[in-house]
Amino acid sequence: MPNIRSSADLRNNYNDISSYCHAYNEPVFITKNGKGDLAVMSMETYEEMAGRIELYSKLQEGLADIDAGNTRPFADVMADLRHRRERR
Structure with missing residues (x-):
């Protein structure tokens, strides 16, 4: 209540x-x-709530990307990350 x-x-x-x-x-x-x-x-409650809203927004962006077909196979992403790391 x-x-x-x-x-x-x-x-x-x-x-x-x-x-x-x-x-x-x-x-x-x-x-x-x-x-x-x-x-x-309280500030703590506000910050927790704002964090959840931000997380839900990011999740919604990800789901929209999936629906739009903006995805790549995991192995390709990992290969790109390894390649970028090696270039440093």
Whole structure:
């Protein structure tokens, strides 16, 4: 169940909200005038979420390449990498 707090609660009880975000690794939703306004989360939770989004984006790119036929046999790729390494 989401933790929903008012903007006044954020202002008056910042430390409690911060502690919650760090302890439970989930956002606290802040309302303003009774309507959703913000989602507050710890930096660690944000960075983890951003990393997942980046990973999913890379996976989607790879799947799109497969669908478009932009692939090469593994043995060819490894041979190219070995060749590049030897040129150094």
